[in-house]
Amino acid sequence: MRELKITPIKNGTVIDHIGNGLALEVLRIIGVRELDRDSTVSVALHVRSQKIGWKDIVKVENMELSPRNVNAIALIAPTATIAIIRDFKVQEKRAVDLPDRIGGVLKCPNPSCITNQHEPVESEFEVARRRPVVLRCTYCERLVDEFLPNLA
Ligand SMILES: Nc1ncnc2c1ncn2[C@@H]1O[C@H](COP(=O)(O)OP(=O)(O)OP(=O)(O)O)[C@@H](O)[C@H]1O
Ligand SMILES: [Mg+2]
Ligand SMILES: [Zn+2]
Incomplete structure (x- = not known):
């Protein structure tokens, strides 16, 4: 076709x-x-x-x-x-490729994370795994493997 x-x-x-x-x-x-x-x-x-x-x-x-x-x-x-x-x-x-650190793209899903406390701290994640991608919050170490619901 x-x-x-x-x-x-x-x-x-x-x-x-x-x-x-x-x-x-x-x-x-x-x-x-x-x-x-x-x-x-x-x-x-x-x-x-x-x-x-x-x-x-x-x-x-x-x-x-x-x-x-x-x-x-x-x-x-x-x-x-x-x-x-x-x-x-x-x-x-x-x-597209994923840098080792990703700032400001995702919200941390941990409500107690400092990035969710009305502080002027931008979210930041590091890549913990690449295939499949798992990110770790730089501040609270929460692991994130679901991105759609957490897009900032
Ligand atoms: N002028 C244009 N307007 C709209 N889309 C375009 C235009 N020129 C190229 N594209 C699209 O941009 C993409 C990349 O173009 P390219 O010619 O490199 O495609 P390709 O040979 O199919 O390569 P590949 O699929 O391996 O990336 C393709 O999806 C193509 O359809
Ligand atoms: Mg093509
Ligand atoms: Zn966090």
């Missing part, structure tokens, strides 16, 4: 190879509501992929991802690739 193509974008970002069903979470992370009114956002759900079976794709015009958003995407969609499009061409493409 021939793949149905989405209209090409001139400038923007393509987030490809998103695990099946996770595109809506990716949209939540990048906050598409705040996008400029002239930007088209295309979402393809359940697309056949050679690499990962089924995948989702998100294409956003006129937007580049902040490092914080890349980290959040790496947590919930670790197979994703990010391509920067300039003048209709792929300028740069890379897999």
